Amino acid sequence: MTVAVGIDKLGFYTPGLYLDMTDLAHARGAEPNKYLIGIGQSKQAVIPPTQDVVTMAANAAEQILTPATKAEISMVLFGTESGIDNSKATAVYLAHLLGLPSNTRAVEIKQACYGATAGLQLAADFVRARPTAKVLVIGADIARYGLRSAGEVTQGGGAVAMLVTANPRILALDAISSYHTADVMDFWRPTYRTEALVDGKYSTNVYLDFFQQVWDDYQAQTHRTIADFSAFVFHLPFTKMGRKGLRQILPTATSAQQATLTAAFEASQADNREVGNLYTGSLYLSLLSLLRHGNLQGGERLGLFSYGSGAEGEFFSGTVQPTFQQGFDEDFLANQLADRQAVSVAEYEEIYRAQLPNDSRDVQLAVGQETAPYYLAGRQHEQRQYRQQ
Template sequence: MTVVGIDKIGFYTPGMYVDMAELASARGEDPNKYLIGIGQSKQAVIPPTQDVVTMAANAAEQILTPALKAEIGMVLFGTESGIDNSKAAAVYLAHLLDLPQNTRAIELKQACYGATAGLQLAADYVRVHPQGKVLVIGADIARYGLRTAGEVTQGGGAIAMLVTADPTILALDDVSSYHTADVMDFWRPTYRTEALVDGKYSTNVYLNFFKTVWADYQQQTQRSIKDFAAFAFHLPFTKMGRKGLRQILPEATPEQQTTLTAAFEASQEDNRNVGNLYTGSLYLSLLSLLRHGQLIGNERIGFFSYGSGAEGEFFSGVLQPNFRDGFVEERLAQQLADRQRVSVAEYEQIYAAQLSNDGRDVQLAVGAEQATYYLAGRQHEQRQYRKQ
């Protein structure tokens, strides 16, 4: 059977962040409530010149050569921050990246689960078409509003993954477990730009879904916790994944508990300094684990994907010996290190300056834009995308 999985990973987040200790102080909260209680240190600030399409393009450009672009047969774009109720963000992206016109381009939506749906559909496609290459995107901007309970779990960015046969990073196992229920823990009606969330309820649903799919996965595969070197979680905030891991740690030996806990700390490092990516969150956890962890080839990683509303999936994969060749560590580290810290007042101004929903023509200030792909404005109700 063809070995299929993640060959390359790229990541992009804009070049600004707000310090969570400063935000806590501005909101009259103890900084430790954000730093420890939620588990976040920094939060990405998204300028009006970046949306899910441009962030996806900036992430994908890191991993796609002209030769690879010519070989892509499908783009699967997971997002809950779509820019059009009809036209897929994947179509805009395929055009920006100059992909072949005989490319299938689809947008997928189920809260934070969308990129996992894309990954699994891509893997199935490549198993049938071993020469095929699929670009899978998870890109979002998490918005709950200023001075709301969810403000501390905002953020944004994009993950781009190339799914192929004989992958460089991760070979996906064939079996996964998934669970769906109609749950109102988080939703965003079409008339709202910010999400609605029942935070405590959502956390409980997340934890219950994890227990459900983990138990079903074990029953299907006869694997146990001893078969895993690490677990990666969807992390709307890092404390949530830690709670999930703690549910199953008693199944491990004391020595393995130490190993799994250290792996989790590595997996949450980048999320802690970026914030919530919605569909991209789980895969930033993976990338952070690969960058900061102590894993070696041929070790198995477990993944818990969760999308409010609600859908959960547990799946697994085996790390490949040369996994570090699938991403550019120096570029990723430099991208995060070069970000500019903005004040709370500046963050609030940028938050309020997002492209309006009234359809009027807008020309955005793009003079200081550093990203390769950016949004220049809107004319005749059409977004104007540009490449540097």
């Protein structure tokens, strides 16, 4: 008998500050609806210097791991394009912060926004071969394009943590998926830059082309059609992008199916609209948003599209489990987003410039107001100083 494998638990963390997109539009001399409707974003997470991808990942993972579960983790796979070291993996820092066993495999995975999906698929294959294993998969990033840049409105940040096990509570993954890779320069960040370079229109076109290719190939492999799905979940660097992807395939559905899929998409983009771009975590925040706000039932099949510029895309699927609401803490997640504080554009710009400098200087960060369980206190002797409350 084949054992179901997939996502057992989901956690999400973003810092307690945000920038209202209407305020940003006014400051940049733009019509607010250009951001609110044209891009599809309402708020953008603002990342203080005391949070980086390691601490955000720890804050997300802490929501879903008990002391007993930590002792059972076999592997940590950390997808990010905001790594803090060209050699040492963010997963190693994370495993230490969380107090995971020393016989844990810990690896960082990089391919733009696709890294967490690579981690999820590797984790699923690992558990299929070892049904008692538990794997922690992370998607954590800070999206930075620069003040007053064309990509400024699609910044954001946060972390999603997934526990991958046999007999999962949330989503059982199908073994078949479709993937596509091509060497294209739609988005990249050379090692000498702290901010990404992007050809926005070109990247959107590549995203849509890759989605069509992997969706067509998936259908050819499985003989499933759009009628077999209750929802499609997209990587959302901004919410309008996924909407365009869904609209590519909606004409193949009946009118009733179109209405169901459109409503599900609206549910899946609700949290992303309030947070902004998570890069590797974006698809999985979309999934979490659908689980929280959608009208799902156990046994329904979801389709998921992952995309990482440069470029790699994958379409895969899974079945919602009847116990899916046991896999995340709804009250915590709702309160986390509701309790954030707005910052002015001037405060956002100051925080943006205050990130840990890209040099060897010792730095002591102001940590007196930090409320997250894990945070960055500064840097000494070229080593980041992580702390736990």
